[in-house]
Structures are given as structure tokens and as C-alpha cells.
């Protein structure tokens with residue numbers, strides 16, 4: 001994966017730049033030592049690494065503004081960072097960039113149950129937002145699998161989703177307001193405890209902009225009252241197609257489960273070997289979870305099981321208690337880890353129309369043979385967000401590249417059947433060069449024009465999202 | 481001008497000599513603009529509808545009624561419950577998909593399900609330079625590039641003319657019930673609605689009419705879902721508000737009428753005066769409403785949305801003073817900005833976006849600014 005050449009003039013002025021940053025931040029908030037900056041050389045896309053010029057860890061919106069003002073004046077690129085769990089290389093630095101980490105900004109600023117909101121600094125982790133409102137029996141709905149580690153900052157930048165977003169939506173549907181600092185140090189407030197924008201929906205554009213439009217320092221999030229209960233059911237099928245049809249029938253029947261998760265045979269086998277959740281050995285497995293009171297759960301599950309039976313399941317397993325429920329989720333939750341036990345893997349994230357599921361799974365199986373790399377599929381089936389995990393051996397020369405080529409073919413297939421390159425992980429550097437598969441040059445041009453408005457010098461996370469060739473002239477202006 | 485294809489539309493915009501007034505059905509005539517009429521009605525028809533994937537794609541000029549009929553046939557609906565502005569604004573014509581999307585029109589269910597923008601999966605549009613552009617797609621999860629779908633929702637045709645919109649739709653629930661509480665003061669009503677919305681019973685509507693039937697204030701709490709579940713939750717809500725002598729409306733037709741009236745602000749129909757729509761933090765609503773000197777009020781979204789009927793020509797914003805939220809002059813002749821003026825840095829960003837999407841400033845000029 002190509003990254004732009006670092007700006008030699010920035011590299012040569014490192015000492016002055018660091019000195020100026022030290023002037024506005026506490027001593028321990030500026031990290032320039034080569035050993036220590038290593039901690040910021042990559043995110044969860046670990047195949048790509050580069051230590052930054054330095055890293056800063058501000059504690060307030062004011063400090064963020066002071067840092068950005070300096071970097072703006074000095075013409076230094078800035079890469080915002082939450083917890084560094086991006087799978088797309090969104091937080092990958094370049095040698096001439098300052099990593100701006102918001103990890104120290106993790107305070108809860110306000111919890112308001114009457115208005116059903118919480119306001120936090122964005123360095124706070126996703127799970128600890130729910131943690132902060134649990135005593136009131138509330139929760140924050142978007143639940144990426146990385147929720148123990150990932151920060152609200154990264155969630156907003158990537159518009160992250162989770163297993164339960166079939167019912168509750170993704171980050172953008174649960175984000176009510178932000179405090180954001182523009183690259184020139186201007187502080188902007190968008191939205192708040194009220195609903196919808198009074199003018200253009202800038203908040204909607206910020207969410208999912210991958211740290212390229214501003215540094216988000218505070219967020220107002222919608223919180224919801226916890227349902228009375230939740231329960232999953234597990235079903236096994238003899239073919240992917242049948243499981244796909246069952247998903248479609250459940251949705252059509254008017255039940256709205258909170259989650260419909262899908263695992264295929266390679267993934268079931270790996271998971272069983274690893275987590276021993278007691279899954280049936282079959283071609284495809286669905287986990288469907290519903291919520292409500294006891295009676296409501298029973299009613300919905302009754303309907304779902306009735307639909308499932310029409311598709312001749314090889315297994316139907318209801319959870320009779322919390323323990324059995326946990327066992328049903330156990331395999332799904334350890335799927336990534338299980339695949340990781342077998343080999344290195346690359347996790348893709350294309351989304352397809354639910355109706356194209358069987359066709360796409362079949363093609364992926366064929367391609368797996370063509371490329372000679374194994375693939376397991378585990379994903380959010382209700383909304384068609386696939387997660388093919390391609391296994392490869394990082395120590396084998398050429399295997400990573402082969403895997404990337406295979407991955408690109410799968411993503412192209414997703415676009416071909418009417419879907420998209422990424423459903424929740426973001427473009428970052430990983431899918432940057434595939435953007436032309438989904439968008440025309442003009443479609444990309446108008447997106448880049450949005451960045452021109454927020455960050456005319458293209459200093460914020462400049463080498464991401466857009467193919468380098470497409471953004472080249474704009475980035476060149478920054479370097480002048 | 482009434483182009484029949486996207487290409488014709490692009491040509492019309494490219495060759496336009498002056499401002500264009502973009503119009504779908506013309507039923508949501510909010511704000512002021514000038515220019516040659518550019519109608520989208522020629523771009524009509526459902527492009528794709530997959531009930532099993534909860535996806536519907538339609539051309540911008542498609543009458544909303546056509547969409548609703550197609551969804552109804554499959555037992556589905558647009559979950560955000562778009563309001564019909566005709567009676568309130570005294571307009572006629574048929575609301576279109578594009579007009580609804582461009583105005584980000586939602587209704588009472590917005591408080592639970594989300595707004596129109598939350599159900600928009602993708603758009604095609606022609607910008608002010610005549611470029612045919614696309615963003616988003618037709619799948620339910622998509623973070624590929626910037627989300628210009630949200631930007632187009634609620635941009636009132638000032639950034640581009642929508643030609644096609646893809647929506648996520650949802651199944652219609654089996655049953656509906658409304659718990660009615662009578663006689664609450666505005667403050668008490670907002671507190672009650674907050675408590676109900678903060679319960680586990682998943683309300684899909686919470687509204688308050690200070691002048692209910694026979695002049696008695698009325699608070700309405702709606703629940704939807706499978707019959708047994710609705711029955712159970714209605715019972716629990718009644719228990720929660722036992723002191724208020726709750727009553728439950730379960731008749732589907734009467735429920736539909738109740739919420740249609742709220743959605744369309746029926747109490748203000750055929751009454752003179754300016755109509756303001758105020759989005760605020762629910763708990764601020766009682767104090768804000770008190771400052772308005774309104775002739776009539778309606779509270780939706782648990783208090784988060786205030787509809788106010790005020791004497792003609794007044795400036796409700798001046799009365800409200802600084803507050804967290806925004807006020808729109810939906811109907812009226814007051815010489816004030818129709819949309820909430822933005823703080824300088826936000827206004828600069830909005831103006832910058834307009835300049836990029838519509839460099840000649842010809843699309844509904846002045847409408848939002």
C-alpha cells in the first residue's frame with residue numbers, strides 16, 4: 001500500500017514544531033521519543049506501520065484547538081486517533097504527521113435521563129458510555145465488537161456499527177451533536193440535545209468522514225432504556241441459500257430482531273475447534289436475537305421458529321436460560337479469534353443486498369479455490385454487511401499481496417451485485433484505491449470538494465479515503 | 481421546465497441562464513426563492529422494490545401516494561411517518577419523494593424510529609453545475625466515502641436536484657394502541673412523556689395537545705407491535721400513570737386519525753397566524769413555549785418539537801432568545817429568516833458547501849440562507 005512521501009521541510013523542522021507544541025501542552029502530552037512514538041505507528045491494520053513525527057495527547061477542546069492552530073501554521077499534517085482499533089488504516093500516520101490522540105479526553109460531561117442523552121469527551125470508550133448510564137438502566141446502542149477498546153471518536157469518524165444495529169441503527173443514527181475543531185483551530189458546535197439540523201446537515205457529513213474534516217472532541221449521544229430482556233435462538237441449515245432465504249422471510253414477516261448473525265461452515269468449524277460452543281456442524285448457521293418482556297420474546301421467537309421450520313433446519317436451539325444464551329453467542333463472539341488461531345487473516349466488510357447473499361457466498365467459495373486461500377464468513381445478515389475472513393500466512397512471501405488481491409475481487413463483487421466496499425470499517429488506506437470501482441471520478445470529486453471546504457490545505461488525515469492519484473493535486477497544495 | 485430524464489435535467493441545469501426554482505409536488509412551499517420553475521414530476525416511478533431486503537428505490541418525482549400504496553401492498557411503510565404539509569400551508573398538488581427527502585420530512589415516529597435522513601440509503605442528483613452525481617447506494621450499511629446522502633436530506637434543493645432516492649423501509653406492525661392522559665399542564669405533560677419514553681416499552685410517539693378535545697389538555701403515548709405485546713405494554717404504561725386516569729385507544733382507524741392529525745398539525749389548519757416549528761431539548765420545551773405568546777401550541781417528540789401558532793408578522797426567535805435548538809418559520813409573512821441563522825463558523829461551512837455544489841448560485845437561491 002503506497003503512502004505519500006513525507007514532506008522534507010516538515011521533517012527538517014521537527015525540533016521547532018515539537019517545541020511549539022510543548023508550549024501549549026503539558027510536558028507529558030507531547031511524545032517525540034522514537035521508542036515511544038512506536039506505540040502510534042499503526043492501528044489494527046498492522047500490516048502497515050510508520051512512526052509519526054510526534055504524538056500529542058491533549059486534555060481539552062482548547063488544547064486540541066491550540067495544537068491544530070500550530071500545525072496549521074506550520075503546514076504539518078495531522079492524523080486524529082482514538083484507540084487505534086481501525087481495521088482500515090484510518091489512524092496510520094506518515095513520518096511527517098502529528099498523531100493527535102484523544103485518549104486522555106474520556107470524561108462524561110453530562111448524563112440526562114429525562115432527555116435521553118449523554119455528553120462525553122470523545123476519547124471515552126464505547127462500552128464505558130453504556131457503563132456510565134447502566135445505573136439508570138440505559139444503554140448506548142451502537143456496539144462494535146471492539147467496544148471494550150474503541151473510542152467514540154473513532155466510532156464517529158468511521159460511523160461504526162455493531163451486531164445490534166439492525167434494530168437500533170449505526171453511529172450516525174445515534175449521534176445528536178458534536179464539538180469539533182477545524183484544522184485552522186476554529187471550534188464548531190453542531191447539533192445538541194435537540195433533533196435534526198436547522199440548516200444543512202453538517203453533523204451527518206462529519207459522521208463517517210474518517211478524521212478528514214475536523215477533530216471531534218465532544219459528542220452528544222442518544223441513550224435508550226434497556227429492554228426488559230433479550231434472548232437468542234440458533235438455527236442450522238443445510239445450505240447457505242436456505243439460510244439466506246430464511247433471513248429474508250423473517251424480515252418480511254414483520255419481526256424485527258435486534259440481530260441476525262450468519263456463520264458459514266469454514267467459520268463454524270474453526271470456531272468449534274477453538275471455543276467449543278457446541279455448534280452443530282452444518283453449512284450455515286444463524287443466530288437471531290429478539291428483545292422485550294418474557295411474553296414478547298416468546299411471541300417473537302415463536303414466529304421466527306415457525307418460519308425457520310419451513311426451511312427444514314438441521315438444528316433449532318432455543319436458549320432456556322442466560323447460560324444457554326451465552327453459549328449461543330460464545331461461538332459468534334470468538335469467531336474472529338478462532339480464525340486468527342488458524343492463520344493471519346484479513347477481515348473484509350463489504351455490504352450487499354440481502355437477496356444477493358447466496359450468489360455472493362457461492363462466488364466467494366469459487367474464488368477461494370482459484371486463489372488457493374481459505375475464507376470463513378461471519379457477518380450481520382439482517383443488513384447484508386458481510387465479513388469474509390481471508391486466511392493467509394504473513395511470513396510467506398507474496399501471501400499478503402495475494403490475499404489483498406483476493407479481497408479486492410470480493411469487494412468488487414459486492415459492488416457489482418449492488419452493494420458497497422465497506423459497511424462499517426471505513427475506507428482508510430485499505431480500500432482507498434478501490435473507490436473508483438464504486439464511484440465515478442465526478443462522484444469522488446464532489447466528496448473531495450467537501451474536504452476542501454473544511455480543510456482547504458488538506459492537512460487532516462490527507463492520504464486516506466481517496467485514491468492517492470485523485471487527491472494528489474490537492475495534497476500538493478498543502479506541501480507548498 | 482419539466483425534464484423527463486436525468487440527462488435532460490442535467491442539460492437544463494447546465495444551460496440555465498438564471499436562477500431555478502426547483503419543485504417536486506409544490507406542497508411544501510416553505511421559504512422564499514425566485515427563478516424559472518424546474519419541476520421534477522417528469523422523473524417518476526419506482527425503480528426497485530425488494531420487500532425481503534426492506535429496500536425501495538424511486539425516482540424523485542414519484543408521488544408519495546404511489547410509494548405508500550406499493551408499500552401497503554406488502555405490509556410495509558416509511559417508518560419516519562412523513563407529514564403532509566398541504567392543509568397546514570394551504571397548498572395543493574401531490575407530495576413527491578424528492579420533496580420529502582430534500583426537506584427531510586418526518587413525523588411523530590421520528591422520536592423513536594429516526595428521521596427521513598436516517599432511512600435514506602442513497603441518492604442520485606444533479607448539482608448546480610449540471611453534473612450527475614451519486615452517493616450512498618441501496619444497502620443498509622454503507623460507510624464508503626463521505627455521507628452526502630445526509631447532506632442532501634434537508635438541503636431543500638439548494639445543493640442539487642435529487643433524481644433518485646433509495647430508502648430503507650420497515651414492516652407495518654400488527655397492532656397499535658395509544659394511552660391517553662387528560663388534563664396535564666405543559667410541564668407535567670413533558671415530564672410524563674419523558675418518563676414514558678424512558679421506559680422499556682418502546683414508544684413510537686409521545687405528543688401533547690394543550691387544547692385537546694373540549695379544551696382539555698391531552699397527552700398521547702403510542703405503542704406499536706404484535707398484538708399481545710402492545711396489550712402488555714399499554715397495560716404497563718397505564719399502571720405507570722395510574723394516578724392520571726389513563727385511557728387506552730386500540731381501534732386502528734381512530735389511532736390512525738389521531739396520529740395523522742398530530743403529524744399534520746391539524747389543530748392549526750384553517751387558522752390565521754404564522755406557524756413556527758421549534759426543535760429543542762424536551763425539558764426546555766415548557767419554558768420556551770411560555771415565551772412564545774402563542775395562540776396555539778402542539779408538542780410532539782416528547783416535547784422536543786414545538787409547533788406554535790403566533791400572531792402574524794412576529795419574530796418568534798426574538799421571543800425565544802438564545803436557546804439550544806432551532807426554529808423554522810413554516811408558514812407566515814414575518815420579515816425574518818425562515819431557517820435558523822447559524823453561528824458564523826457554521827454559516828461559513830454551509831456557504832462554502834453551497835459554493836462548491838452550486839457555483840453559480842442558481843438552485844433555489846436564497847431559500848435557506
Ligand SMILES: Cc1cc2nc3c(=O)[nH]c(=O)nc-3n(C[C@H](O)[C@H](O)[C@H](O)COP(=O)(O)OP(=O)(O)OC[C@H]3O[C@@H](n4cnc5c(N)ncnc54)[C@H](O)[C@@H]3O)c2cc1C
Pocket residue numbers: 043044079080081082083084085086087089090091102122143144145146149150151152153154155156157158159160161162163210211212214215216217336424425426461
Ligand atoms: C477485533 C475488532 C473488531 C471490530 N469490530 C467492529 C464492529 O463490529 N463494527 C465496526 O464498525 N467496527 C469494528 N471494528 C473497527 C474499529 O473498532 C472501529 O472502526 C472503531 O470505531 C475505531 O475506533 P478507534 O477509537 O479505535 O479509532 P482509531 O482507530 O483510532 O481511528 C479510526 C479513525 O477515526 C479517526 N479519528 C479518531 N479520533 C478522531 C477524532 N477525535 N476526530 C476525528 N477523527 C478521529 C482516525 O483518524 C481514523 O481515521 C473492529 C476492530 C477490531 C480490531
